[in-house]
Amino acid sequence: MSEHETAQGTPAVALFTADLRLHDNPVLHAAGRGGAAVVPLFVVDEAIARAGFAVPNRAAFLADCLADLDAGLRQRGGRLVVRRGDVAEEVGEVVAETGARQVHIAAGVSGYATRREDRLRKALAGTGCELVVHEAVITAAPPGAVTPAGRDHFAVFTPYFRRWSAESQRKVLDAPRRVRVPEEVRSAEPPSAADLTGPGGGTPSPGLPRGGETVGRKLAGTWWRTGLQDYADRHDDLPGDATSRLSPYLHFGCLSATELVHRARTAGGAGAEAFVRQLAWRDFHHQVLAARPDAAHRNYRTRHDRWRAAPEEVAAWREGRTGYPIVDAAMRQLQHEGWMHNRGRLLVASFLTKTLYVDWRTGAEHFLSLLVDGDIPNNQLNWQWVAGTGTDTRPNRVLNPLLQASRFDPDGDYVRRWVPELADLEGAAVHQPWKLSGPDRARFDYPDPIVTLAEGHARFTRARGLDG
Known part of the structure; x- marks a missing residue:
C-alpha cells in the first residue's frame, strides 16, 4: 500500500464547478463511494476574472457558496480544498500529491466548460488518473x-x-454523512468576493441575495x-x-x-x-x-439584421431612464438586486432589440455584468429568443410595454416600487406620466419616452422587411 492509499483505496478528487452542494451531487457521491477518501476541490480560475466573467454580484454570491460548502463539509469531518491558478495545473498537482486515480467533474456546455474538460484530459493523460465526467448534475x-x-x-x-x-x-442522492479528506492536502482559505474579482472589481448590488x-x-x-x-x-x-x-x-x-x-x-x-x-x-x-456552441455569440437563426448604434438610447436603457416606467422599473430592479423578474426580462429585452432595434448582444452583455444567475446558455439564448434570432417560432413578435404593464402591473405597484419619482401617481396613470401636463408634469423628475412606440415599431418592421 502506497503512502497515499487507505484501507478504502486511493483517494479521488471531486472537482466542484457549477455544483456547489452536498445534496444530490453525483460528483461528490461517486468520488467518495464506499467511504473512500476524497479531495473536495475548488480552483479559483484566474482566467474567469481575466475574461470579465467574475463580476461583483456573482463573485459575492460565489464567495458565500464556497464558505457554506466548506462549512457543510467540516460538519461531516471534511473540508473544502481551495487552490488558485490554472485549473488543469492545480488539479494535476493535487493528483500528484495524493496519488488519486480518478478526478470527477460535472459536464458543462459552455465554451469555457468544454475547453476546461479538454485541458484536464490532456493534463491527466499518462498519469494513471482517469477523468470521470458526470451528466445530469447541472x-x-x-x-x-x-x-x-x-x-x-x-x-x-x-x-x-x-x-x-x-x-x-x-435517482436523487443523499448528502454524504461523512467526508474523509487526506490531511496532507494543502489548501487556501475560501476566497472573499474581493479575492474573486481582484483589485478594482467593483461593488455588489445592495439588494443581492446571500449565496450557498x-x-x-x-x-x-x-x-x-x-x-x-x-x-x-x-x-x-x-x-x-x-x-x-x-x-x-x-x-x-x-x-x-x-x-x-x-x-x-x-x-x-x-x-x-x-x-x-x-x-x-x-x-x-x-x-x-x-x-451549437457558436450560438453564445452568433445568431442561431440569422434575420440579416443591421442593428442600430444608439449609444445614448442604450445608456438610457441601462440606467432605467427610457421614459417607459415598466421598462425602467425592471432595469432598476436589476441594478439593485442583481436579479430581475422573468416577465421584466422579456419586456426590457423586447424593448432594446425591437423597439430600439439594438443588437441583442449589447443587452446580453449588460445582463451578464449584473445578473447573479447570469450564465451563458440561458442568458444568451433567452436574449436570442426575444430578439427573434433564436428558437422563437414567432421571431417578429414585439412586446408592447404599455399593454404588458396594464396586464402584469395593472395598478402600477411594481413601477412605484422601483421608480420612486413616480410614487405619487395613482393607479395605472403611473405607466404613462408623459400624458400629464402643466404643473402636474413638472412635479416629476422623469424623462419623456426616448422613442414613440409607433416610431420604434415602424423602424423594426422596415428593418425586417415586414412593411410590405
Missing part, C-alpha cells in the same frame, strides 16, 4: 439525451418538452410551502413577486434541478407543472448550446 436531463430523429438537438421547445417529460430521471446551499434549501422549502401551488396563475405577476427566486442557486448548483423536478412532480398540481416547465426551459437552452 441540468435535470443531460444535454444530448433528448434528441429528435436524425438531429443532434431540438430547435423548438414544445416538442422538446414532450420528450423531456417522458424521460426517466436519475443552506440558504438555497431554506428558500426552496419556504417557497414550496407558500408559493408553488399558485405559481401557474401568478408567475407573471410583477408586483406580486411570486416566482421562486431559485435561479441563482440553480446557476451555482447550490440546488439540484433533478431534485427540484422530483419534488415538484411529487407535489403535483398546476403550479408544480408550470414550475417543472421552467426547469425544462433551462435544460432546453443547455442542449441547444451543447449542439
Whole structure:
C-alpha cells in the first residue's frame, strides 16, 4: 500500500464547478463511494476574472457558496480544498500529491466548460488518473439525451418538452454523512468576493441575495410551502413577486434541478407543472448550446439584421431612464438586486432589440455584468429568443410595454416600487406620466419616452422587411 492509499483505496478528487452542494451531487457521491477518501476541490480560475466573467454580484454570491460548502463539509469531518491558478495545473498537482486515480467533474456546455474538460484530459493523460465526467448534475436531463430523429438537438421547445417529460430521471442522492479528506492536502482559505474579482472589481448590488446551499434549501422549502401551488396563475405577476427566486442557486448548483423536478412532480398540481416547465426551459437552452456552441455569440437563426448604434438610447436603457416606467422599473430592479423578474426580462429585452432595434448582444452583455444567475446558455439564448434570432417560432413578435404593464402591473405597484419619482401617481396613470401636463408634469423628475412606440415599431418592421 502506497503512502497515499487507505484501507478504502486511493483517494479521488471531486472537482466542484457549477455544483456547489452536498445534496444530490453525483460528483461528490461517486468520488467518495464506499467511504473512500476524497479531495473536495475548488480552483479559483484566474482566467474567469481575466475574461470579465467574475463580476461583483456573482463573485459575492460565489464567495458565500464556497464558505457554506466548506462549512457543510467540516460538519461531516471534511473540508473544502481551495487552490488558485490554472485549473488543469492545480488539479494535476493535487493528483500528484495524493496519488488519486480518478478526478470527477460535472459536464458543462459552455465554451469555457468544454475547453476546461479538454485541458484536464490532456493534463491527466499518462498519469494513471482517469477523468470521470458526470451528466445530469447541472441540468435535470443531460444535454444530448433528448434528441429528435436524425438531429443532434431540438430547435423548438414544445416538442422538446414532450420528450423531456417522458424521460426517466436519475435517482436523487443523499448528502454524504461523512467526508474523509487526506490531511496532507494543502489548501487556501475560501476566497472573499474581493479575492474573486481582484483589485478594482467593483461593488455588489445592495439588494443581492446571500449565496450557498443552506440558504438555497431554506428558500426552496419556504417557497414550496407558500408559493408553488399558485405559481401557474401568478408567475407573471410583477408586483406580486411570486416566482421562486431559485435561479441563482440553480446557476451555482447550490440546488439540484433533478431534485427540484422530483419534488415538484411529487407535489403535483398546476403550479408544480408550470414550475417543472421552467426547469425544462433551462435544460432546453443547455442542449441547444451543447449542439451549437457558436450560438453564445452568433445568431442561431440569422434575420440579416443591421442593428442600430444608439449609444445614448442604450445608456438610457441601462440606467432605467427610457421614459417607459415598466421598462425602467425592471432595469432598476436589476441594478439593485442583481436579479430581475422573468416577465421584466422579456419586456426590457423586447424593448432594446425591437423597439430600439439594438443588437441583442449589447443587452446580453449588460445582463451578464449584473445578473447573479447570469450564465451563458440561458442568458444568451433567452436574449436570442426575444430578439427573434433564436428558437422563437414567432421571431417578429414585439412586446408592447404599455399593454404588458396594464396586464402584469395593472395598478402600477411594481413601477412605484422601483421608480420612486413616480410614487405619487395613482393607479395605472403611473405607466404613462408623459400624458400629464402643466404643473402636474413638472412635479416629476422623469424623462419623456426616448422613442414613440409607433416610431420604434415602424423602424423594426422596415428593418425586417415586414412593411410590405
